[in-house]
Amino acid sequence: MFERLKEALGLGSEAQLKPLRRQAEEIEALEPRYEQMSDEQLQAQTALFKERLQQGETLDDLLNEAFAVAREAAKRTLGLRPFKVQLIGGIVLHQGRIAEMKTGEGKTLTACLPAYLNALTGKGVHIVTVNDYLAQFQGEDMGKLFRFLGLSVGVIIHDLDNAQRRAAYACDVTYGTNNEMGFDYLRDNMVIYQQDMVQRGHAYAIVDEVDSILIDEARTPLIISGQGEKSTDLYERADRFVVRLRAETDYTVEEKDKAVLLTEEGARKAEQAFRVDNINDPENNELNHHLLQALKAHALFKRDIDYVVQDGEVIIVDEFTGRLMLGRRYSDGLHQAIEAKEHVTVERESKTLATITFQNYFRMYGKLSGMTGTAKTEEAEFQGIYSLDVVQVPTNMPMIREDLNDMVYRGKRGKYKAVVAEIARRHQTGQPILVGTISVEVSEYLSDLLSRQGIKHEVLNAKHHAREAAIVAQAGHFGAVTIATNMAGRGTDILLGGNPDFLARRSLRREEVPDDIIEEATGKNENVSPEVLAARKRYIALRDEYKQTTDQEHDKVVAVGGLHILGTERHESRRIDNQLRGRAGRQGDPGSSQFFISLEDDLMRLFGGERIEGLIGRLGMDEEEPLAAGMLTKQIxxxxxxxxxxxYEVRKHVLQFDDVMNQQRELVYSQRRQVLEGQDMKQAVVTMGDRLLEEAVARFCVGTPQEWDLEGLREEVERLAVPQGTLKANQEAVQGFDQEGMTAFLKKAAADYYAGREAQIEALGIDMRELERTILLRSVDNRWMDHIDAMDQLRDGIGLRAYAQRDPVNEYKMESYDMFDEMNRLIQEDTIRTLFQLRIQQPQERQAVARVTAQSGAAEASQPKQTRQPVRSKPGEKVGRNSPCPCGSGKKYKACHGRAGVTQ
Structure with a gap:
């Protein structure tokens, strides 16, 4: 319906493509102009474009010429000339839309065109990939083009330090993964000093495999965690208990909703085992939670499907790509429950320090675009959540892949037997086969079956991810059989006959040529060292040698039908199935695809197997007899x-809650950034103190002065911002005050006291403005962490409000705003109380400690450590934050006594 409406309004694919084709032809017409230029003249275009932007022209004004320049540069540096369809894809990306481009159509090169154009603004372009390998490979390979044109290129991967990250983000074009960029954003909003931040803004992002990142991972939040305080003992006790329970009798499982529930019998057993009266009492919430998580770990999460265990560690497997999600943990104690189940060390439950979803992270970009081979089926979601429409870019050559009807079997045993027979049949002809599975467990089961048949094959799953690119690159060889978990290897093309470039690079590595030399050697830049020229000569010789073999193999593979895709199970999403199919039939090559499914597969069992089971039953089919019919494929x-x-509805509903948290996060982070950027906080501190004193007077001075709770007021203001004994010492004057007079008196007392403290602290060589800034940031961070936990708890229970005919989302909004106000009040109170109640060491004490420290460094190791005292070199002299600490430790002052200049 969505498509028909768009066509009726003249917004369909063909109508969208018409102006794009016309503009691509205009770009092609510029080719002769730039072909005639020397390298120096072509490179000079970048500075000319920047100058034109400064004079008022727009990126749209420059698009045709900039794309033509980048196209010519690609030809000279990479030996690749973007096709017309790639120009169309580049225009779509520049417009802030999603380009659906089929596998093998050159998405990586396409992204360089809008990246070059948008990088001219100097604001930075982020090209986002799904893994470190692709980020590094694309950054190095496409970097040759950008550097030739005078732009800098950075790559963000896992093992970089802050300085390297900052340098990478400062580049004109930055390649990186969605995880790394999201975590860097969160870490930037936890730093105490502005110079520790690494990102410089979010102007324009091009997201590769955009459906995987913005839809498949949309509900997976990025979480930075700290060590929690709860013991892990209860997880182990819960695990020992649930292994004795029986399904259906003691607990029920709702696989569709991924939920478990104790039955009355199960609850009774739990009450006996843990000696509680009622497991559902609020006081037993923690125990109940641990039991349910332990049940989930056993009933819903399967080893080698949802996670693997390596080196005593539970590692999550990405259900969409089959890759290991290193460093990611299930939240809410589920990961600990799985660790207890697998009898590995149970890590302490973590405390969330910062969190964001990809939905909210990528919506921060001023302009967002993406590319993938499969987006049209999810266009409604892209439009509804990200305001992105999808343009289907035509293939450069007609697609001739044959998609065969599904083969449906009654049981898994019959299905797998048929799969092996089909692989053996096609393997005899030499046709390369890519077998797609949904889990590590199935891939290894099939591998075992093929080994028994003597069929040589490669396995690519979460356990063998290190060889991912090598296995995928050679999966198009004559006679190759490759078993891959889901979309593992996504982003690497399967070339029929094999990949000569990959083989040549591999040979150079075996000859111990360094990677950086290989990257330069495989480019076209002539201004290189003799070492690179020698490596290039060797690379070209190897590539040409391998190309003769792979070209011959290519013809052989084409003759037997090209790459065949054999899916062993349908995914919940058609898009994931289409991604698997899309590995075959690239660039006009022949190919075929077919799915083998059984009624015992999760999709069929949970969502519609009964109707098909009835049909197969009526036909009297046995377990090993297939049914191939278009009608069944349609039903599936x-x-x-x-x-x-x-x-989609679930993700949209979750986003309604996330949006509330996101508004609060943005507010906290923007105010935090103002503090980081050096804004003078003295007036803010004074305003906070005044507000707290006003609230105290309003709370304790109600009614006539005779009715005031002066003792309560005294305790409150002395706890916050007024010196001890202030009210007692001015008892007579206080008795004549009205509310306004009392407030003014307390504000003046606080201001005078703070001025005195400021003078004392400054005399110690401590920058009072820096101290205010640091204490305020610490207060914000601590209260924000508590607020995240409180919001999680509110969200967990808010669904029950629906039973009282109240909208959970509206209830969540109202309560969360109240909680946010309370958090702000507590931040102010913490900041004021800390600044006013700091215990200040006298200079004489500090200098004595400094002398002792300097004279007895050798003896210190044998003595119990004393509380570290603040030090400075001379009375009244300020010590710079980056200067050596006067205590003689060799550390910078900010990292030594500068941290402990004052103590609470």
Missing amino acids: ENAQKRIESRN
Whole structure:
């Protein structure tokens, strides 16, 4: 319906492509102009474009010429000339839309065109990939083009330090993964000093495999955690208990909703085992939670499907790509429950320090675009959540892949037997086969079956991810059989006959040529060292040698039908199935695809197997007899549509809650950044103190002066901002005050006291403005962490409000705003109380400590450590934050006694 409406309004794919084709032709027409230029003249265009932008022209004004320049540079540096369809894709990306481009159509090169154009603004372009390998490979490979044109290129991968990250983000074009960029954003909003931040803004992002990142991972939040305080003992006790329970009798499982529930019998057993009266009492919430998480770990999460255990560690497997999600942990104690189940060390439950979803992270960009081979089925979600429409870019050559009807079996045993027989049949002809599985467990089971048949093959799953690119690059060889978990290897093309470039690079590495030399050697830049020229000569010789073999193999593979995709199970999402199919039939090559499914597969069992089971039963089919019919394929796709629609509604509903948290996060982070950027906080501190004193007077001075609670007021203001004994010492004057007079008196007392403290602290060589800034940031961070936890708890229980005919989202909004106000009040109170109640060491004490420290460094190791005291070199002299600490430790002052200049 969505498509028909767009066509009726003249917004359909063909109508969208018409102006794009016309503009691509205009860009092509510029080719002769730039072909005639020397390298120096072509490189000089970048400075000319920047100058034109400064004079008032827009990026749209420059688009045709900039794309033509980048196209010519690609030809000279990479030996690749973007096709017309790649120019169209680049225009779509520049417009802030999603370009659906089929596998093998050159998305990596396409992204360089809008990246070059938008980098001219100097604000930075982020090109986002799904893993470190792709970020590094694309950054190095496409970097040759950008550097040739005078732009800098950075790469963000896992093991970089802050200085390296900052340098990478400062570049004109930065390649990196969604995880790394999201975590860097969170870490930037936890720093105490502005110079420790690494990112410089979010102007324009091009997201590769945009459907994977913005939809598949949309509900997976990025979480930075700190060590929690709770013991892990209860996880182990819960695990020992649930292994004795029986399904259906003691607990029920709702696989569709991924939920478990204790039955009355199960609850009774739990009460006996843990000696509690009622497991559902609020006081037993923690125990109940641990039991349910332990049940989930056993009933819903399967080893080698949802996670793997390596070196005594539980590692999550990405259900969409089959890759290991290193460093990621299930939240809410589930990861600990799985650790207890697998009898590995149970890590302490973490405390969330900062969190954000990809939905909210990528919506921060001023302009967002993306590319993928499969986006059209999710266009409603892209439009509804990200305001991104999808343009289907035509293929450079007609697509001739044959998609065969599904083969449906009654049981898994019959299905796998048929899969092996089909692999053996096609393997005899030499046709390369890519077998797609949904889990590590299935891939290893199939591998075992093929080994028994003597069929040589490669396995690519979460356990073998290190060889991912090598396995995928050679999966198009004549006679190759490759088993891959889901979309593992996504982003690497499968070339029929093999990949000569990959083989040549591998040979150079085996000859111990360094990677940086290989990257330069595989480019076209002529201004290189003799070492690179020698490596280039060797690379070209190797590539040409391998190309003869791979070209011959290519023809052989084409003759037997090209790459065949064999799916062993349908995914919940049609898009994931289409991604698997899309590995075959690239660039006009022949190919084929077919899915083998059984009624015992999760999709069929949970979403529509009964109707098909009845049909197969009526036909009297046995377990090993297949049914291939277009009608069944249609029914399966309808089941997938229902699930996709349901999942979209779930993501949309979750986003309504996330948006509330996101507004609060943005407010906290923007105010935090103002503090970081050096804004003078003295007036802010004074305003906070005044507000707290006004609130105290309003609370304790109600009614006539005779009715005031002066003792309560005294305790409150002395706890906050007024010196001890202030009210007692001025008892007579106080008795004549009205509310306004009392407030003015307390404000003046606080201001005088603070001025005195400021003079004392400054005399110690401590910058009072820096101290205010640091204490305020610490207060914000501590209270924000507590607020995140409180919001999580509110969200966990808010769904129950629906039973009282109240909208949970509105209830959540109202209560969360109240909680946010309370958090702000507590931040102010913490800041004021800390600044006013700091215990200041006298200079004489500090200098004595300094002398002792300097004279007895050798003896210090044998003595119990004393509380570190603040030090400075001379009375009244300020010590710079980056100067050596006068205590003689060798550390900078900010990292030594500068941290402990005052103590609470």
